[in-house]
Amino acid sequence: MNSQAKAIEELISRQPENKVLTANQVYSQLPKSFSEQAFYQTLTRLTQRGELCHLTKGLYYRPRRSRFGVVPLGEQTIIDHYTENGQGMVIGYRLYHQHGLTTQISKNVEMLSNVLQENKKTVGNAKVSRLDLNFDDAICNAIATLEILQNYRNIEDINRQQMAEYMKKFALNYSEEAILTVLSHRKYKKSTIAFLATFLGFWNTKHTLQQYLSRLSAYAIPQMEEFYAST
Incomplete structure:
Protein backbone atom coordinates (compact mmCIF):
# COMPACT_ATOMS: atom_id res chain seq x y z
CA MET A 1 0.00 0.00 0.00
CA PRO A 72 -27.94 -0.11 10.50
CA LEU A 73 -27.69 3.64 10.01
CA GLY A 74 -30.77 5.18 11.60
CA GLU A 75 -33.14 7.54 9.81
CA GLN A 76 -32.51 10.23 12.41
CA THR A 77 -28.80 10.19 11.60
CA ILE A 78 -29.59 11.11 7.99
CA ILE A 79 -32.05 13.79 9.10
CA ASP A 80 -29.46 15.27 11.46
CA HIS A 81 -26.86 15.35 8.69
CA TYR A 82 -29.04 17.68 6.63
CA THR A 83 -30.78 19.70 9.34
CA GLU A 84 -28.65 20.15 12.46
CA ASN A 85 -26.86 23.42 13.26
CA GLY A 86 -29.15 25.54 11.09
CA GLN A 87 -28.45 23.53 7.96
CA GLY A 88 -32.02 22.58 7.11
CA MET A 89 -35.45 21.44 8.23
CA VAL A 90 -38.02 18.70 7.73
CA ILE A 91 -41.12 19.54 5.68
CA GLY A 92 -44.06 17.50 4.35
CA TYR A 93 -46.17 15.19 6.53
CA ARG A 94 -43.51 14.96 9.23
CA LEU A 95 -43.84 18.74 9.64
CA TYR A 96 -47.65 18.70 9.63
CA HIS A 97 -47.67 15.90 12.22
CA GLN A 98 -45.11 17.70 14.37
CA HIS A 99 -47.45 20.70 14.64
CA GLY A 100 -50.46 18.51 15.44
CA LEU A 101 -52.22 19.35 12.18
CA THR A 102 -52.81 15.71 11.25
CA THR A 103 -52.49 12.23 12.72
CA GLN A 104 -51.10 11.01 9.40
CA ILE A 105 -47.38 10.46 9.06
CA SER A 106 -45.35 9.46 6.03
CA LYS A 107 -42.73 6.71 5.98
CA ASN A 108 -40.74 9.03 3.72
CA VAL A 109 -38.96 12.16 4.92
CA GLU A 110 -38.83 15.44 3.00
CA MET A 111 -36.20 18.03 3.85
CA LEU A 112 -34.82 21.37 2.75
CA SER A 113 -31.11 21.87 3.34
CA ASN A 114 -28.22 24.17 2.51
CA VAL A 115 -25.80 21.20 2.69
CA LEU A 116 -26.56 19.88 -0.79
CA GLN A 117 -24.32 20.75 -3.72
CA GLU A 118 -26.89 19.46 -6.20
CA ASN A 119 -30.53 20.58 -6.35
CA LYS A 120 -32.06 17.31 -5.14
CA LYS A 121 -30.87 14.09 -3.57
CA THR A 122 -32.51 10.88 -2.35
CA VAL A 123 -30.92 8.97 0.53
CA GLY A 124 -32.92 5.89 1.41
CA ASN A 125 -36.41 7.10 2.30
CA ALA A 126 -35.25 10.71 2.60
CA LYS A 127 -35.71 13.25 -0.18
CA VAL A 128 -33.69 16.43 0.16
CA SER A 129 -33.98 19.68 -1.81
CA ARG A 130 -31.38 22.43 -1.74
CA LEU A 131 -32.30 25.81 -0.27
CA ASP A 132 -29.54 28.35 0.36
CA LEU A 133 -30.72 29.83 3.64
CA ASN A 134 -29.56 29.86 7.23
CA PHE A 135 -32.32 27.90 8.93
CA ASP A 136 -32.72 29.84 12.17
CA ASP A 137 -35.97 29.73 14.14
CA ALA A 138 -37.58 32.65 12.30
CA ILE A 139 -36.78 31.21 8.86
CA CYS A 140 -37.95 27.73 9.88
CA ASN A 141 -41.25 29.14 11.19
CA ALA A 142 -41.75 31.13 7.98
CA ILE A 143 -41.06 28.11 5.78
CA ALA A 144 -43.24 25.85 7.90
CA THR A 145 -46.18 28.24 7.62
CA LEU A 146 -45.84 28.69 3.85
CA GLU A 147 -45.53 24.92 3.37
CA ILE A 148 -48.64 24.30 5.48
CA LEU A 149 -50.68 26.94 3.65
CA GLN A 150 -49.51 25.80 0.22
CA ASN A 151 -50.51 22.19 0.91
CA TYR A 152 -53.50 22.87 3.15
CA ARG A 153 -56.11 21.34 0.84
CA ASN A 154 -54.07 18.15 0.40
CA ILE A 155 -53.28 17.42 4.04
CA GLU A 156 -55.28 14.33 5.04
CA ASP A 157 -57.34 14.43 8.25
CA ILE A 158 -56.34 18.02 8.91
CA ASN A 159 -57.27 19.40 12.32
CA ARG A 160 -58.69 22.83 11.50
CA GLN A 161 -58.90 23.88 15.15
CA GLN A 162 -55.19 23.17 15.57
CA MET A 163 -54.52 24.95 12.29
CA ALA A 164 -56.40 28.00 13.59
CA GLU A 165 -54.33 28.01 16.78
CA TYR A 166 -51.10 27.61 14.83
CA MET A 167 -51.93 30.50 12.51
CA LYS A 168 -53.03 32.75 15.39
CA LYS A 169 -49.68 32.21 17.11
CA PHE A 170 -47.81 32.80 13.87
CA ALA A 171 -49.73 36.00 13.11
CA LEU A 172 -49.20 37.42 16.59
CA ASN A 173 -45.45 36.72 16.38
CA TYR A 174 -45.12 37.56 12.70
CA SER A 175 -41.68 38.28 11.24
CA GLU A 176 -42.01 40.16 7.98
CA GLU A 177 -38.24 39.95 7.45
CA ALA A 178 -38.26 36.15 7.65
CA ILE A 179 -41.20 35.77 5.27
CA LEU A 180 -39.71 38.13 2.69
CA THR A 181 -36.36 36.33 2.94
CA VAL A 182 -37.99 32.96 2.30
CA LEU A 183 -40.07 34.32 -0.58
CA SER A 184 -36.89 35.63 -2.20
CA HIS A 185 -35.33 32.15 -2.13
CA ARG A 186 -38.22 29.71 -2.60
CA LYS A 187 -41.20 29.99 -4.91
CA TYR A 188 -44.73 29.75 -3.52
CA LYS A 189 -48.06 30.17 -5.28
CA LYS A 190 -49.70 33.57 -5.19
CA SER A 191 -52.75 31.91 -3.64
CA THR A 192 -50.52 30.71 -0.80
CA ILE A 193 -49.30 34.26 -0.18
CA ALA A 194 -52.89 35.53 -0.35
CA PHE A 195 -53.93 32.85 2.16
CA LEU A 196 -51.21 34.04 4.54
CA ALA A 197 -52.20 37.69 4.01
CA THR A 198 -55.80 36.83 4.90
CA PHE A 199 -54.76 35.18 8.16
CA LEU A 200 -52.56 38.15 9.02
CA GLY A 201 -55.38 40.55 8.22
CA PHE A 202 -57.78 38.60 10.40
CA TRP A 203 -55.46 39.15 13.38
CA ASN A 204 -54.74 42.78 12.41
CA THR A 205 -51.09 42.04 11.76
CA LYS A 206 -49.37 44.57 9.52
CA HIS A 207 -47.61 43.20 6.44
CA THR A 208 -46.54 44.14 2.91
CA LEU A 209 -47.55 40.96 1.11
CA GLN A 210 -49.74 42.94 -1.28
CA GLN A 211 -46.58 43.55 -3.31
CA TYR A 212 -46.78 39.91 -4.45
CA LEU A 213 -50.49 40.00 -5.27
CA SER A 214 -52.72 41.55 -7.90
CA ARG A 215 -55.73 43.61 -6.88
CA LEU A 216 -57.48 42.41 -10.01
CA SER A 217 -57.18 38.73 -9.08
CA ALA A 218 -59.51 36.73 -6.88
CA TYR A 219 -57.47 34.00 -5.21
CA ALA A 220 -59.13 30.69 -4.41
CA ILE A 221 -58.51 30.47 -0.68
CA PRO A 222 -60.67 29.29 2.24
CA GLN A 223 -62.75 31.73 4.24
CA MET A 224 -61.64 32.52 7.78
CA GLU A 225 -64.98 31.21 9.07
CA GLU A 226 -63.66 27.75 8.22
CA PHE A 227 -61.16 28.19 11.06
CA TYR A 228 -62.68 30.81 13.38
CA ALA A 229 -66.42 30.16 13.12
CA SER A 230 -67.02 30.97 16.78
CA THR A 231 -64.56 33.88 17.02
Whole structure:
Protein backbone atom coordinates (compact mmCIF):
# COMPACT_ATOMS: atom_id res chain seq x y z
CA MET A 1 0.00 0.00 0.00
CA ASN A 2 1.45 3.38 -0.99
CA SER A 3 1.75 6.28 1.45
CA GLN A 4 -1.24 8.19 0.05
CA ALA A 5 -3.58 5.21 0.33
CA LYS A 6 -2.37 4.54 3.87
CA ALA A 7 -2.94 8.17 4.88
CA ILE A 8 -6.45 8.11 3.36
CA GLU A 9 -7.33 4.92 5.23
CA GLU A 10 -6.06 6.42 8.48
CA LEU A 11 -8.17 9.54 7.92
CA ILE A 12 -11.28 7.43 7.28
CA SER A 13 -10.57 5.30 10.36
CA ARG A 14 -10.70 8.45 12.53
CA GLN A 15 -14.21 9.37 11.34
CA PRO A 16 -17.06 8.68 13.81
CA GLU A 17 -19.02 5.45 13.33
CA ASN A 18 -22.55 5.62 11.95
CA LYS A 19 -22.21 9.26 10.94
CA VAL A 20 -22.88 10.37 7.37
CA LEU A 21 -19.64 11.28 5.59
CA THR A 22 -19.61 13.52 2.54
CA ALA A 23 -16.75 12.29 0.35
CA ASN A 24 -15.64 15.66 -0.98
CA GLN A 25 -15.57 17.13 2.53
CA VAL A 26 -13.36 14.29 3.73
CA TYR A 27 -11.14 14.70 0.67
CA SER A 28 -10.72 18.40 1.44
CA GLN A 29 -9.00 17.43 4.72
CA LEU A 30 -6.14 15.81 2.79
CA PRO A 31 -3.06 17.63 1.45
CA LYS A 32 -3.64 19.18 -1.98
CA SER A 33 -1.01 16.86 -3.45
CA PHE A 34 -3.26 13.83 -2.84
CA SER A 35 -4.85 12.40 -5.96
CA GLU A 36 -8.66 12.51 -6.11
CA GLN A 37 -8.58 9.28 -8.11
CA ALA A 38 -6.51 7.59 -5.40
CA PHE A 39 -8.94 8.87 -2.77
CA TYR A 40 -12.01 7.37 -4.43
CA GLN A 41 -10.17 4.14 -5.23
CA THR A 42 -9.40 3.85 -1.52
CA LEU A 43 -13.07 4.45 -0.64
CA THR A 44 -14.06 1.69 -3.06
CA ARG A 45 -11.51 -0.65 -1.51
CA LEU A 46 -12.70 0.12 2.04
CA THR A 47 -16.30 -0.45 0.95
CA GLN A 48 -15.41 -3.81 -0.57
CA ARG A 49 -13.74 -4.79 2.72
CA GLY A 50 -16.81 -3.75 4.70
CA GLU A 51 -14.95 -1.01 6.58
CA LEU A 52 -17.06 1.63 4.86
CA CYS A 53 -20.66 1.61 3.63
CA HIS A 54 -21.87 3.48 0.55
CA LEU A 55 -25.20 5.28 1.01
CA THR A 56 -25.59 7.04 -2.33
CA LYS A 57 -23.39 9.06 -4.66
CA GLY A 58 -20.84 10.94 -2.58
CA LEU A 59 -22.13 9.73 0.81
CA TYR A 60 -20.62 7.04 3.02
CA TYR A 61 -20.46 5.99 6.66
CA ARG A 62 -18.25 3.89 8.89
CA PRO A 63 -20.50 1.09 10.15
CA ARG A 64 -20.86 0.42 13.84
CA ARG A 65 -20.74 -3.26 14.73
CA SER A 66 -22.21 -5.18 17.61
CA ARG A 67 -22.04 -8.87 18.45
CA PHE A 68 -25.07 -9.26 16.17
CA GLY A 69 -23.36 -7.65 13.18
CA VAL A 70 -23.51 -4.24 11.51
CA VAL A 71 -25.80 -1.71 13.24
CA PRO A 72 -27.94 -0.11 10.50
CA LEU A 73 -27.69 3.64 10.01
CA GLY A 74 -30.77 5.18 11.60
CA GLU A 75 -33.14 7.54 9.81
CA GLN A 76 -32.51 10.23 12.41
CA THR A 77 -28.80 10.19 11.60
CA ILE A 78 -29.59 11.11 7.99
CA ILE A 79 -32.05 13.79 9.10
CA ASP A 80 -29.46 15.27 11.46
CA HIS A 81 -26.86 15.35 8.69
CA TYR A 82 -29.04 17.68 6.63
CA THR A 83 -30.78 19.70 9.34
CA GLU A 84 -28.65 20.15 12.46
CA ASN A 85 -26.86 23.42 13.26
CA GLY A 86 -29.15 25.54 11.09
CA GLN A 87 -28.45 23.53 7.96
CA GLY A 88 -32.02 22.58 7.11
CA MET A 89 -35.45 21.44 8.23
CA VAL A 90 -38.02 18.70 7.73
CA ILE A 91 -41.12 19.54 5.68
CA GLY A 92 -44.06 17.50 4.35
CA TYR A 93 -46.17 15.19 6.53
CA ARG A 94 -43.51 14.96 9.23
CA LEU A 95 -43.84 18.74 9.64
CA TYR A 96 -47.65 18.70 9.63
CA HIS A 97 -47.67 15.90 12.22
CA GLN A 98 -45.11 17.70 14.37
CA HIS A 99 -47.45 20.70 14.64
CA GLY A 100 -50.46 18.51 15.44
CA LEU A 101 -52.22 19.35 12.18
CA THR A 102 -52.81 15.71 11.25
CA THR A 103 -52.49 12.23 12.72
CA GLN A 104 -51.10 11.01 9.40
CA ILE A 105 -47.38 10.46 9.06
CA SER A 106 -45.35 9.46 6.03
CA LYS A 107 -42.73 6.71 5.98
CA ASN A 108 -40.74 9.03 3.72
CA VAL A 109 -38.96 12.16 4.92
CA GLU A 110 -38.83 15.44 3.00
CA MET A 111 -36.20 18.03 3.85
CA LEU A 112 -34.82 21.37 2.75
CA SER A 113 -31.11 21.87 3.34
CA ASN A 114 -28.22 24.17 2.51
CA VAL A 115 -25.80 21.20 2.69
CA LEU A 116 -26.56 19.88 -0.79
CA GLN A 117 -24.32 20.75 -3.72
CA GLU A 118 -26.89 19.46 -6.20
CA ASN A 119 -30.53 20.58 -6.35
CA LYS A 120 -32.06 17.31 -5.14
CA LYS A 121 -30.87 14.09 -3.57
CA THR A 122 -32.51 10.88 -2.35
CA VAL A 123 -30.92 8.97 0.53
CA GLY A 124 -32.92 5.89 1.41
CA ASN A 125 -36.41 7.10 2.30
CA ALA A 126 -35.25 10.71 2.60
CA LYS A 127 -35.71 13.25 -0.18
CA VAL A 128 -33.69 16.43 0.16
CA SER A 129 -33.98 19.68 -1.81
CA ARG A 130 -31.38 22.43 -1.74
CA LEU A 131 -32.30 25.81 -0.27
CA ASP A 132 -29.54 28.35 0.36
CA LEU A 133 -30.72 29.83 3.64
CA ASN A 134 -29.56 29.86 7.23
CA PHE A 135 -32.32 27.90 8.93
CA ASP A 136 -32.72 29.84 12.17
CA ASP A 137 -35.97 29.73 14.14
CA ALA A 138 -37.58 32.65 12.30
CA ILE A 139 -36.78 31.21 8.86
CA CYS A 140 -37.95 27.73 9.88
CA ASN A 141 -41.25 29.14 11.19
CA ALA A 142 -41.75 31.13 7.98
CA ILE A 143 -41.06 28.11 5.78
CA ALA A 144 -43.24 25.85 7.90
CA THR A 145 -46.18 28.24 7.62
CA LEU A 146 -45.84 28.69 3.85
CA GLU A 147 -45.53 24.92 3.37
CA ILE A 148 -48.64 24.30 5.48
CA LEU A 149 -50.68 26.94 3.65
CA GLN A 150 -49.51 25.80 0.22
CA ASN A 151 -50.51 22.19 0.91
CA TYR A 152 -53.50 22.87 3.15
CA ARG A 153 -56.11 21.34 0.84
CA ASN A 154 -54.07 18.15 0.40
CA ILE A 155 -53.28 17.42 4.04
CA GLU A 156 -55.28 14.33 5.04
CA ASP A 157 -57.34 14.43 8.25
CA ILE A 158 -56.34 18.02 8.91
CA ASN A 159 -57.27 19.40 12.32
CA ARG A 160 -58.69 22.83 11.50
CA GLN A 161 -58.90 23.88 15.15
CA GLN A 162 -55.19 23.17 15.57
CA MET A 163 -54.52 24.95 12.29
CA ALA A 164 -56.40 28.00 13.59
CA GLU A 165 -54.33 28.01 16.78
CA TYR A 166 -51.10 27.61 14.83
CA MET A 167 -51.93 30.50 12.51
CA LYS A 168 -53.03 32.75 15.39
CA LYS A 169 -49.68 32.21 17.11
CA PHE A 170 -47.81 32.80 13.87
CA ALA A 171 -49.73 36.00 13.11
CA LEU A 172 -49.20 37.42 16.59
CA ASN A 173 -45.45 36.72 16.38
CA TYR A 174 -45.12 37.56 12.70
CA SER A 175 -41.68 38.28 11.24
CA GLU A 176 -42.01 40.16 7.98
CA GLU A 177 -38.24 39.95 7.45
CA ALA A 178 -38.26 36.15 7.65
CA ILE A 179 -41.20 35.77 5.27
CA LEU A 180 -39.71 38.13 2.69
CA THR A 181 -36.36 36.33 2.94
CA VAL A 182 -37.99 32.96 2.30
CA LEU A 183 -40.07 34.32 -0.58
CA SER A 184 -36.89 35.63 -2.20
CA HIS A 185 -35.33 32.15 -2.13
CA ARG A 186 -38.22 29.71 -2.60
CA LYS A 187 -41.20 29.99 -4.91
CA TYR A 188 -44.73 29.75 -3.52
CA LYS A 189 -48.06 30.17 -5.28
CA LYS A 190 -49.70 33.57 -5.19
CA SER A 191 -52.75 31.91 -3.64
CA THR A 192 -50.52 30.71 -0.80
CA ILE A 193 -49.30 34.26 -0.18
CA ALA A 194 -52.89 35.53 -0.35
CA PHE A 195 -53.93 32.85 2.16
CA LEU A 196 -51.21 34.04 4.54
CA ALA A 197 -52.20 37.69 4.01
CA THR A 198 -55.80 36.83 4.90
CA PHE A 199 -54.76 35.18 8.16
CA LEU A 200 -52.56 38.15 9.02
CA GLY A 201 -55.38 40.55 8.22
CA PHE A 202 -57.78 38.60 10.40
CA TRP A 203 -55.46 39.15 13.38
CA ASN A 204 -54.74 42.78 12.41
CA THR A 205 -51.09 42.04 11.76
CA LYS A 206 -49.37 44.57 9.52
CA HIS A 207 -47.61 43.20 6.44
CA THR A 208 -46.54 44.14 2.91
CA LEU A 209 -47.55 40.96 1.11
CA GLN A 210 -49.74 42.94 -1.28
CA GLN A 211 -46.58 43.55 -3.31
CA TYR A 212 -46.78 39.91 -4.45
CA LEU A 213 -50.49 40.00 -5.27
CA SER A 214 -52.72 41.55 -7.90
CA ARG A 215 -55.73 43.61 -6.88
CA LEU A 216 -57.48 42.41 -10.01
CA SER A 217 -57.18 38.73 -9.08
CA ALA A 218 -59.51 36.73 -6.88
CA TYR A 219 -57.47 34.00 -5.21
CA ALA A 220 -59.13 30.69 -4.41
CA ILE A 221 -58.51 30.47 -0.68
CA PRO A 222 -60.67 29.29 2.24
CA GLN A 223 -62.75 31.73 4.24
CA MET A 224 -61.64 32.52 7.78
CA GLU A 225 -64.98 31.21 9.07
CA GLU A 226 -63.66 27.75 8.22
CA PHE A 227 -61.16 28.19 11.06
CA TYR A 228 -62.68 30.81 13.38
CA ALA A 229 -66.42 30.16 13.12
CA SER A 230 -67.02 30.97 16.78
CA THR A 231 -64.56 33.88 17.02
